[in-house]
Amino acid sequence: MKRSIAFGFVLVFVCASLGGFAQSPATPGAKTAAAIPGVESYASTPDAAITRHSVKVGGKILNYSATAGMMPMRDENGKRQAEMFYIAYTLDGVTDRSKRPLLISFNGGPGSSSVWMHLGFLGPRKVVYDEEGFQLQPPYKIEDNESSILDEADLVFIDPIATGYSRMTPGEDLHKFHGLMEDLESVAEFIRLYVTRNGRWESPKFLIGESYGTTRAAGLTGYLLNDENSMYLNGTILVSSMTLGVSTGADIDAILILPHYAATAWYHKKLPPDLQAKPLRQVLDEAEKFAQGDYLGALVRGNGLTGKELDEIAARISRYAGVSANYVKQNNLRIGRSQFRKELLRDRGLTVGRLDSRYVGVDRSPNGESPEYDPAMAAWSGPFTGAINSYFKNELRYATDRSYNIFGDVGAWRGMPSSGAGMMGGRPTGVGEMLRQAMAQNPFQKVLVLAGYYDAGCDYFSAEYAFSHLDPAGSFKDRVTFRYYECGHMMYIRKADLAKAKADLAEFIRSALPKG
Numbered sequence: 001m002k003r004s005i006a007f008g009f010v011l012v013f014v015c016a017s018l019g020g021f022a023q024s025p026a027t028p029g030a031k032t033a034a035a036i037p038g039v040e041s042y043a044s045t046p047d048a049a050i051t052r053h054s055v056k057v058g059g060k061i062l063n064y065s066a067t068a069g070m071m072p073m074r075d076e077n078g079k080r081q082a083e084m085f086y087i088a089y090t091l092d093g094v095t096d097r098s099k100r101p102l103l104i105s106f107n108g109g110p111g112s113s114s115v116w117m118h119l120g121f122l123g124p125r126k127v128v129y130d131e132e133g134f135q136l137q138p139p140y141k142i143e144d145n146e147s148s149i150l151d152e153a154d155l156v157f158i159d160p161i162a163t164g165y166s167r168m169t170p171g172e173d174l175h176k177f178h179g180l181m182e183d184l185e186s187v188a189e190f191i192r193l194y195v196t197r198n199g200r201w202e203s204p205k206f207l208i209g210e211s212y213g214t215t216r217a218a219g220l221t222g223y224l225l226n227d228e229n230s231m232y233l234n235g236t237i238l239v240s241s242m243t244l245g246v247s248t249g250a251d252i253d254a255i256l257i258l259p260h261y262a263a264t265a266w267y268h269k270k271l272p273p274d275l276q277a278k279p280l281r282q283v284l285d286e287a288e289k290f291a292q293g294d295y296l297g298a299l300v301r302g303n304g305l306t307g308k309e310l311d312e313i314a315a316r317i318s319r320y321a322g323v324s325a326n327y328v329k330q331n332n333l334r335i336g337r338s339q340f341r342k343e344l345l346r347d348r349g350l351t352v353g354r355l356d357s358r359y360v361g362v363d364r365s366p367n368g369e370s371p372e373y374d375p376a377m378a379a380w381s382g383p384f385t386g387a388i389n390s391y392f393k394n395e396l397r398y399a400t401d402r403s404y405n406i407f408g409d410v411g412a413w414r415g416m417p418s419s420g421a422g423m424m425g426g427r428p429t430g431v432g433e434m435l436r437q438a439m440a441q442n443p444f445q446k447v448l449v450l451a452g453y454y455d456a457g458c459d460y461f462s463a464e465y466a467f468s469h470l471d472p473a474g475s476f477k478d479r480v481t482f483r484y485y486e487c488g489h490m491m492y493i494r495k496a497d498l499a500k501a502k503a504d505l506a507e508f509i510r511s512a513l514p515k516g
Contacts, residue, residue, distance in 0.1 A: 047069070048067050048068060048069025048070070049067070049068045049069065049396055049397050049398045049399070050065060050066070050067050050068075051065070051066050051395070051396055051397055052064075052065055052066075052092070053065075053066055053124065053395075055124040055125070055144050055145070055146075055148060055150065056144060056146060057124075057145075057146055057147070057148050057150060057151045058146070058151055060151065062091060062124070062150055062151060063091070063092040063093065064089050064090060064091050064092055064124065064150060065089070065090050065092055066087065066088070066089055066124075066395075066396055067086075067087070067088040067089075067090070068085075068086075068087050068392065068396045068398040069085070069086060070083040070084065070085055070086075070165070070166075071083065071084045071085075071086060071190055071193055071194065073161075073186060073189060073190070080169050081168065081169055081172050081176065082161050082166065082167065082168045082169055082172065082176075082177070082186075083166060083167060083169075084158065084159065084160070084161060084166045084186070084190050085159045085164045085165040085166045086156055086157060086158050086159065086190070086194070087114075087118065087123075087156075087157045087396070088154070088155065088156045088157075088194075089123065089124060089150055089154060089155040089156075090154045091150065091154060097154075097199060097200060097202070097203055098202035098203055099203075099204075100153070100154055100203055100204075101152060101153035101154070101203060101204040101205070101206060101234070101509055101513065102153060102154050102156065102195070102200050102203045102204070102205050102206070103122070103149065103152075103153040103154070103155050103156070103206045103207075103208060103509070104156045104158065104191060104194075104205070104206070104207050104208070105117050105118070105122055105155065105156065105157050105158070105207075105208045105209070106157070106158045106159075106160065106187070106208075106209050106210075106213045106216060106217075107209070107210045107211060107212075107213045108209065108210055108211030108212025108213035108214070108215070108216070109163070109211070109212050109407060109408075109410070110160075110178070110183065110212045110410055110413050111162065111163060111407050111408050111409070111410040111413075112163060112211070112212070112213075112406070112407055112408075113159045113163040113164040113388075113404070113405060113406055113407070113408070114157040114158055114159050114163075114164065115164075115384050115385075115388045115404075115406055116210060116380075116384065116490060117157070117208065117210055117239065117492075118157045118388075119142060119384060119387055119388060119391065120384070120490055120492050120493060121149075121239075121490075121492035121498065121501065121502075122148060122149050122150075122155055122157075122208070123145060123148060123150070123155065123157070124144065124145055124148045124150050125142045125143065125144060125145055125391060125395070126142060126143060126144075126145040126148075127140060127141075127142055127383050127384055127387045128140065128141045128142060128143050128383075129383070129493055129495075131494075131495045131496075132358075132494055132495075133356075133358075133487060133490075133493035133494035133495070133497075134359075134379065135379045135380075135382070135383055136383075138382065138383075138386070139386060140382065140383040140386040140387050141387070142387045142390070142391055147492075147498045147499050147501075147502035148502075149502060149505055149506065149509075151506075152505075152506045152509050152510070153206065153509060154203075156194060158187060158190060158191075160177070160183060160186065160187060160408075161176075161177045161178070161186060161408075162174070162175075162178070162405065162408030162409055162410055163405050163406075163407070163408040164404055164405060164408075165400060165402050165404055165405075166408075167402075174409075174411070175410065175411040175412075178410040178411050178412075178413055178414065179413060179414025179415070180215070180219065180413070180414065180415050180431070181219075181414075182414065183216060184216065184219045184220055184223045185223075187216060187220060188220055188223050188224055188227060191220070191224065191231070192224075192227075192229055192231065195231070204234045204509075204512070204513050204514070205231070205233050205234060206233065206234055206235045206236070206237065206509060206512070207220055207221065207233060207235075207236050207237065208236075208237035208238075208239065208505075209237075209238060209239065210239035210240055210489075210490075211239070211240050211242065211457065211458055211489065212242065213239070214238040214239065214240065214241040214242050214244070214458070215242050215244060215245075215431050216431075217236050217237070217238060218236065218238065218244050218431040218432060218434060218435040219431035219434050219435075221233055221236045221434065221435050221438045221445065222431070222433075222434025222435055222437055222438040223434065225438045225441060225442060226437075226438075232442050232444075232445070233438075233442070233445060234444065234445070234446070234509075234512040234513065235445070235446045235447065235448065235508060235509065235512040236435070236445070236446075236447050236448075237447075237448045237449075237450070237505065237508065238447065238448070238449045238450070238463075239450045239491075240450070240451065240452065240455055240457070240458040240489045240490075240491075241449050241451065241458055241463040241466070242458055242463075242466075243432075243462055243463070243465070243466040244430070244431050244432030244435065244466050244470065245430035245431055245432045245433070246432055246465070246466040246469050246470060248462070248465070250334065251296065251299040251300065251334075252296075252465070253462075254295075254299060254333070254334040254335070255291040255292065255295050255296050255299070256291070256459065256461045256462045256465055257335075257337060257340075257456070257459055257461070257462070258287055258290075258291045258295065258317070258320055258321065258461075259284050259287045259288050259291060259320075259453075259459075259460070259461045260357070260453065260454070260455070260456055260459040260460070260461065261287075261320065261321040261322065261335070261340055261344075262283055262284060262286075262287040262320040262321065262322075263280060263283070263284060263357070263453040263454055264322070264340075264344065264352055264357040264454060264456075265320070265321060265322025265323075265344060266280055266283050266322075267280075267357065267358055267454065268322070268344065268345060268352070268360075270322030270323075270344060270345075271283070271319070271320075271322055272319055275319065275320075280453065280486060283320075284453070286320070287320045288461065290316060290320065291461075294313065294316065295313065295316070295317065295333075298313040298333065299333060299334070310329065310333075311325070311329075313333060314326075314328040314329045314333060317333060317335075321335060321340065321344075322344055323335065323340070323343050323344060327343060336369075337354070337456050338354075338369065338370035338371065339369050339370065340352075340456075341353070341354060341357070341370070341371050341456070342363075342368060342369060342370055342371050345360065346366055349362065349366050350362060351363055351371035351372075351375065352371075352375075353374055353375045353376030353377075353454075353456075353488065354371075354374040354376065354377070354456050354457055355374060355376040355377055355380075355455060355456070355457045355488050355489035355490070356376035356452070356454050356455065356487065356488025356489055356490070356493075357376075357454040357455075357456060357488060358376075358454050358487070358488060359375040359376040359379055359488075360375055361373060361374070361375030361378070376488060376489070380490065380493070381406065384406065385404075385406050388404055388406070389404055392404065432466065432470045433470070435447070435470070436470050436471060436476070439471075439476045439479060440475075440476075444512070445479065446479045446480075446481070446508070446511065446512045447479060447480045447481070448480075448481045448482075448483070448504070448505070448508040449463055449467070449480070449481070449482045449483070450483050450485065450491060450501055450504065450505075451463055451482060451483070451484055451485070451491075452484075452485045452486075452487045452488045452489060452490075452491040452497075453484060453485065453486055453487075454486070454487060454488040455488045455489040455491075457489050458489060460482075460484060463482075464482065467480055467482075481508060483500075483501070483504040485497040485500065485501065
């Protein structure tokens, strides 16, 4: 842990196979797993598409096999309920897979496919953006990912039911798996099947989830350990972490988001000159100290503040948030996230992004309390959608007319108690508590959290707060690592932060492997 804070630790996004649905190598010469020397049978179904490729990572050429296929999901009577689509990358020529880490990845939503970390962060190919992570003119292209983690681990990307090509069997409840525990159960079953069919029980295993995928990853860490198969992990990586069921409240929410406001105002040059001249991290240190101290104290007092005290605290909030003191007072010292996105650059006729506040948008009218859209999400959806559809057909040779659902219809997601204290079937229902219990039972379980300063959807300071309250005694503090980036929700979209995130992830994986 690199940075001490008052919280007491350091910081560190699913309809079945239609009858006759085809997924196949689709091109002459495409090989099945059994035909590839030195590679085990990684296809979970006979008609998976398996292709051979190479990529240069860290100055070294890696030869690897890519498998795109469906995993049948069955009930206790063996009836097929759904098919879950996945893409796996395995390094060729590995004779002992027991020493080769396996990294299992998914995004969030809930209702998002795995495309974002697949073609943005971890995989051997990635969507092309400019150096700062801003979109280029269409049509969109992909390129080799020199920062892929494939040099450190084999990869499996999972599309939960209704996302990607994953579908329920006709006649089954389309939303059977669309709830917190239902999702954990189905993804855990996929992981068990994949690990068993591909002989990876002896491999070091890691989960990595983004956004709501951090809720899934935290819950799976405990669920897999306590399942009848007892799968212990080496590490869990949370990219843009949610608060994992830790309760906050209006006053705590208000103070936790202030450092993000300060980062955004600093980026758009809306801070006072003395603050604007300082490095971002120094500004954030000051904002955090104020938020946990005088700001929280003022909110606790409510309408007990005198007129003078109200003016003084509003001026100090204004100083860090980059909006007027009068606006702060009009909102009773609590600036909502959507309000901030609309207000910060109102004088320029612009809004700022929710998932990455470096992006700016233009609304029909500058009036109003919230933006019409998220310019960050708008800048990501087109390039990633075009890239994944081209990639599956032209490079992975996966043939289907089915639509690849970047975001699937998951209906009304069934949640669970947020306190982390509830139980269901003998298991804790709060995912943070599930993670905490897993770390208690598995003394080798480690956690890495990657957080972007410009992310308002899953802001970094709230993630810090969550972990300090999941483990108030600090018993597992030395096994939780936070890493920060001058980017947003998808910090890997910016080239410098992609390289940094790769290095941080590689270091974490190595640190969680058996010694000797």
